[in-house]
Amino acid sequence: MHPLPTWLSRSAAAALALLIGAGGEAAAQSRVKFELWHGLSGDLGERVGDVCKRFNETQAEFEIACISQGSYDEAVQNSIAAFRAKKQPTIVQVFDAGTADLMLSGAFYPAGKLMADNGFTVDWGRYFPGVANYYATSKGELLSFPFNSSTALFYWNRDAFAKVGRSAAPTTWEEVEAISRDLKKAGYACPFAFEYDTWQLMEQFSAIHGQPIATRGNGYEGLDAELVFNKTRFADYVKFLKKGYDEGIFSIKVKATGATIGEAFGAGDCQMTQMSVASHGTIGKIAKPGMNWDVAMLPLFAGTKRTNSLVGGASLWALAGKSKDEYRGAAAFFNFIALPQSEEYWSTVTGYIPVTKPGFAFMKAKGFYDKPPYKGREIALESLTASEVTPVSRGVRLGGFLLIRKETQDALQAIFANSMSVEAGLNQAVERGNAILRRFEKTYAGKQLP
Amino acid sequence: MEHHAQFRTRWLVALLLAPQVLLVFTFFYWPAGAALFWAFTLEQPWGGGNAFVGFDNFTSLFADSFYWASVGRTIVFALASSCLAMGMALVLALFCDRQLRGYAYYRTALIWPYAVAAPAAAVAFRYVFAPEAGVFAGLNAMYPGLWNPAMSGTDAMIMIIIAYSWKFISYNFIFFLAGLQAIPRSLIEAAAMDGSGVLRRMRDIQLPLLTPTVFFLLVINITDSFVDSFGIIDITTEGGPAKATNLMVYKIYFDGFKGLDYSGAAAQSIVLMVLVMALTFVQFRYVERKIHYK
Missing domain, CATH: 3.40.190.10 (Periplasmic binding protein-like II)
Incomplete structure (x- = not known):
């Protein structure tokens, strides 16, 4: 038998290699x-x-x-x-x-x-x-x-509520205040806990009370929106929280104090708080064994009609x-x-x-x-889905919003540390927040939000 | 006349320098150049375009009283942390140099903190200083409201100064110890024979001979405290409460990376760079004169 000419066997091998190579690649590419x-x-x-x-x-x-x-x-x-x-x-x-x-x-x-x-x-x-x-x-x-x-929910401890003769979640902030006072008298050190996170404190509160955070439909309608939360019921809310904090019935729980609101609620140290529903699973896992707790919609100020939350x-x-x-x-x-x-x-x-x-x-x-x-x-x-979506409850569309949240948190920290009054603090947050909005508007000069 | 060894060909010089120049260019001049460009424009983060605005970014920065407060706090932080880190390290090094019992072990142990990543150290310090859960909770139980870095800006500042210095003590310690061990033993022994005590020898011989090390560390400590503190701040205080620990470098990080204000952050980094350069210049111009290397 004649051996194949060298050139032929070589090119055959090369062709084979090409085919295999291509085939291998095709297999790898079969899934995009x-x-x-x-x-x-x-x-x-x-x-x-x-x-x-x-x-x-x-x-x-x-x-x-x-x-x-x-x-x-x-x-x-x-x-x-x-x-x-x-x-x-x-x-x-x-x-x-x-x-x-x-x-x-x-x-x-x-x-x-x-x-x-x-x-x-x-x-x-x-x-x-x-x-x-x-x-x-x-x-x-x-x-x-x-x-x-x-979205944010109100978390409450059934066991603690039973001690003060209650079995239902509060629906108004006035009730939260009264229950907190009762719990304090019953020996609970931290009836209601909150933190500076503006998502719960300002954004959710404003939405469910039908209060705007900024003009132009919370920024949806244009980049020239201006913050207004220093003049809405949010200002009353901050005063309300400050009063409770000064009285000792409301507490601030953040990482720097040693426990977040979730950890403090789960450990049974704090009896009420407001957090995301996304924490529902976590609380289920970290809650003290045998602790009875439940969730409810965020409370409103008495006499307010509920708008949908964000x-x-x-x-x-x-x-x-x-x-x-x-x-x-x-x-x-x-x-x-x-x-x-x-x-x-x-x-x-x-x-x-x-x-x-x-x-x-x-x-x-x-x-x-x-x-x-x-x-x-x-x-x-x-x-x-508590109501039809309104121009102030569909969302917040503001440029540099993370910076605005930070300015607001800074102001709240100053307010609760007694270095600023509620009015001065919120005015400062709005003024500095507006400067951020104007800077954002200038960065996108000539552009429109879709 | 002095003779210098010289390369005959310039291209060889260029070739040997090239890797270093390339590195410095890629990792320093290029980013610094980009920052300089952004500082004079308004840059859209997703790269949609930018507009030249001249000195607007700087004027709005300098018109903001909160920015000046941040500059002030940065300087306080730099001085306090440098003094603390260098002072503690010097004391430890002096005693280590005297070869007290067990010095070999604690010489090694003192170097470890420098190997701990800043965020890890910060998590530990956040726990140590937490007013309701940490070591300080006991202190607060005795004197309610004494310590609370979540509410008091001063407490928060003290906390980040200690956390930052803790790490830098190790670094300074190595240099001080090396400096002390470079001092000829004969000098110290001669002084001892002349009847001078331990403190006297430290004051008259060791410290004066250590001044080049002190100067070097001062430059390094101050420069680093301007740019290296944000890991600790991000984990412990996030610049709060109420901006009390919002140092220049943390503000740059927050505005640029979180707030997506690239141009504002670029202008701030130019200011920080100029400030660090100016401080280094002052140190070399005025402090170095007082130092004797021989």
Whole structure:
């Protein structure tokens, strides 16, 4: 037998190698890979990883990699740095305070267009208006997908309440004051605890009382909005808290004092507080064994009509500048997380609430909310849907909002440390906050919020 | 006439210098240049555009009384933490140099804190100083309201100065000990034979001969305290309460990274850079004159 001429065997080997190589590559490319960067860490971060794993298991075509950036603001910072270096992820989770910058940047692929371009029809009416409006434009168009959503609730200790002859949660702040006084007399050192976080203290309070935080529909209508919270009922609320604090019936619990409000409530040291429904699961885990506690809607000042509370959390944005295939994957992922089963899974493993009406109905029908540890979380949806969404309860859309929150916290710290009066403190926060807004307006001169 | 060894060809010089120049350019001049550019513009964070605004960023900064308060606090922090870190380290080094019993162990132990990451140290100090849960809770039980860094700006400032200095004591200690051990034993022994006591020898021989080390550490300590404190502040106080610990470097971090005000943060870093350069200049110009190296 003649051996093959050398040149022929060589080229045959080369052709074979090419074929195998190409085949290997094709196998690797069979699943389109894309990234999602998020700001949740620890247990919640792992739960996001689980959601992504569930998506990958249903998929032959796409593979999502979900990468935690540590915190909400780091997720935004890192995505900005990556975007500027053209190495951005396909999807990024952006929290409320990062929304205005992104909306004005044009650095994203609008959610509605993304879905339509990839053959999905989205019924936006499925979303709870209280949730959707927080992330939508002033015209109601959603530019991103609501993902992890929460709202603030009132947490109270049934055991302590029983000691002072009560079995129901307070519905007014006047009641909170009276109960606190009774609890104090009964020997409880910390009847009601609060912290400086403006999300609960100012934003939720203002929404449920129908009070604006800023003009121009809390900033939705234009970049020329001005802060007004020094002249609303929020000022009365701060005075109310200050009075209780001075009397010793309200306490401040922050990391620097040794325990946060959640830790203090869970340990049974403080008997009432207000926090996100997302903490519902955590309290269930850290609560002293045998402690009976419950949640209710946030109290109102007597004689006020309840408006819906604000949603907290973050939404998922598709960033500009990625390939068609990656966008197809992103659309498939957005479609997947909006399925009722996905919402049930997400709400089960975290304390977050479903964001669509069918998702909520599905879970309710299955009896999800009937027994512990999930019982009570449906109150968050009651609170979010307590009224039609008004121009002051759809959300807050202000530039540099993280800086404004910080100025407000600084002022509150000065007020509770007695170095400023309530009026002077809030005036200062508003004045400095307005300077931040004007600077933001100048940075985006000539641009309009969509 | 003195003879210097010289390379014959310039390109060889350039070649040997190139890696260093490249590093310095990439990690210092380039970012500093970008900061300088941003400081004179209003930069949109997502890169959508920027507008030239001249000195606006600086004028609005200098018109803000809170900014000047932050500068003042930064200087207080720098002086207090440098004095504390250097003073403590010097005392420890002097005693270590006297080779008291067990000095070999504590010489090693004293170096460890420098290896602890600032945020880790900060978490520990936050616990130690927590008024209701930490070591200080006992003190507050005896004297209610004595210590509360969550409400009192002074307490918060003391807390970050101690937490920051704790870490820097180790660094200073190594240098002081090395400096002390470089002093010829014969000098100290001669003084001892002349009848001078321990304190007298420290004052007349060791400290004067240590001045070059003291000067070096002073420059390093002050420079570092201006730029290196934000890890500790972020974990313990976040600049509060009511801006009491909002030092210049923390404000830059917060405004730039959290607040996405890139231009404002860039202008502030230029101010900080100029301030550190000016302080270093003053130290070399006026303090160094009083130092004898030989």
